[in-house]
Amino acid sequence: MPKSHYKPDSFHLRDSIGYLIKRSQRLMQERIEGLFEQQNFTLQQWAVLMYLRDGLATTTADMCRNLHHDSGAMTRLVDQLESRKLIERRRSADDRRVVELSLTEAGAEVLDTLIPTACDALNSALDGFTREEVKTLQSMLRRLIGRMEELMPNSAAASDKEKVS
Amino acid sequence: MPKSHYKPDSFHLRDSIGYLIKRSQRLMQERIEGLFEQQNFTLQQWAVLMYLRDGLATTTADMCRNLHHDSGAMTRLVDQLESRKLIERRRSADDRRVVELSLTEAGAEVLDTLIPTACDALNSALDGFTREEVKTLQSMLRRLIGRMEELMPNSAAASDKEKVS
DNA sequence: CGGCAATGACTGCCTGGGCAGGCATTATAG
DNA sequence: CTATAATGCCTGCCCAGGCAGTCATTGCCG
Structure with a gap:
């Protein structure tokens, strides 16, 4: 029996975790994209580059699954990065459907x-937080994400499943 | 001298607060809007209705400032809610520019x-969290928001200023 | 082998937000 | 009072994401 943290009778939007998260997310995005603006990069574009660098995804479909992004949108995003000569597409030899x-x-x-800029933005946003507080915040957000992925059968939760049997 | 929680050399996207917040936000939105889907409501529409109910905003401009929403988009959002007979527009007598x-x-x-549905969604997402943990999470997010509003001169931070002198 | 589902990349269409400009109304300065 | 700025609301345009459908390729099963 889950605790009822929020009750319909005494519910106010501004106390809701959803509202607070949304507001944080928006501010964070505006801030980082603002700092990226000179080089004209969006968060998603940056994420794709990062995932490529770290080998967390090598194909478009991988990228979509791991970043939980629409595949149509991803095609166009890759188009842009390719036309800016930042990434390359190469048809896979093994599976000719795949684009590496x-x-x-x-x-x-x-x-x-880009990375130092992003680090600065994050650090300045977390100014006043101790190491422990940041760890706590990270861990709570991860728990939240985990809970919600359990609750949503479709969208994701398939990211860490290819290691089964 | 702010602590450097994130360092460019050892930076990985998936540990970043920004990434975790974005992912939480998206899951939360998909979940709640999914539950609202039968009645066809979006989070923003719901927020406008809530703010009206609680008297947190009475005009379109108020709404934009408090919800940090684009004014053009707000006009169209209000159009929809009005055409669905859920809210009413009335030209103010005092200031004829204003629409109440x-x-x-x-x-x-x-x-x-809608409210019980949203509460359920939030509570189920927070299943496993104690009261204290939820309070901690809320307070951390508020601190984050506060920090970022300081860092962003333009966008907001004007929400609680009309009570000065 | 032959049929059929599944997968990966892509495309077209729709919607909603960001942004700039317009109009009416009100506030302010001279 | 008049000219100018500021405000509130609205509109048009652009762009990115969500969604459905297409096409080629691969896997599966008889």
């Missing part, structure tokens, strides 16, 4: 300037 | 069904 993505040198260089 | 918004009875009734 890879970071170009230019892409890697761009990341070297 | 008010909740209709139908709007209030809809809220009575």
Whole structure:
């Protein structure tokens, strides 16, 4: 029996976790994209580059699953990054449906300037937080995400399943 | 001198607060809007109705400031809710530029069904959290929001300023 | 082998937000 | 009072994501 943290009778939007998360997310995004603006990058584009760099995804479909992004939108996003010579598409030899993505040198260089900017933004947002508080916040958000992925059968939760049997 | 919670050398996207918040936000929104889907409501529409009910905003401009929403988008959102007879527009007599918004009875009734649904969604997402943990999470998010509003001169931070002198 | 589902990438269409401009109304300065 | 700025609401345009459908390729099963 889950605790009822929120009750319909005494519910006020501004106390809701959903509202607070939404507001934080929006501010964070505006802030980081604002700092990226000179180089004209969006958070999603940055995420794709990061995932490529770290080998967390190598194909478009991978990227969509791991970043929980629409596949149509991903195609167009990849188009842009490719036309800016930051990544390359290459048809896979093994499975000719698949398009392998890879970071170009230019892409890697761009990341070297983007990452410190993002770190600064995060650190300044977390100014006043102790190490423990940040860890607590991370862990709580992860628990929240875990709970919600359990509750949503469809969308995701398939990210860490390819290691089964 | 703010602590450097994140360092460019050892930065991984999936540990970033920004990433975790974004993921939580998206899951939360999908979940609640999914539950609202039968009645076809979006989070923003719901927020407008809630703010009207609680008297947190009475005009379109108020709503935009408090919800940090685009004014053009707000006009269209209000159009929809009005055409569904959930709210009413009325030109103000004092200031004829202003359009006063008010909740209709139908709007209030809809809220009575929406709020329990949202509470359930929040409670089930927070299943496993103690009261203290929820309070901690709320307070951390508020601190984060506060920090970022300081860092962003433009967008907001004007919400609680009309009580000065 | 032959049929059929599943997968990956892509495309077209729709919707909603961001942004800039317009109009009416009100506030302010001279 | 008049000219100018500021405010509130609205509209048009653009862009990105959500969704459905297409096409090619691969896997599966008889």
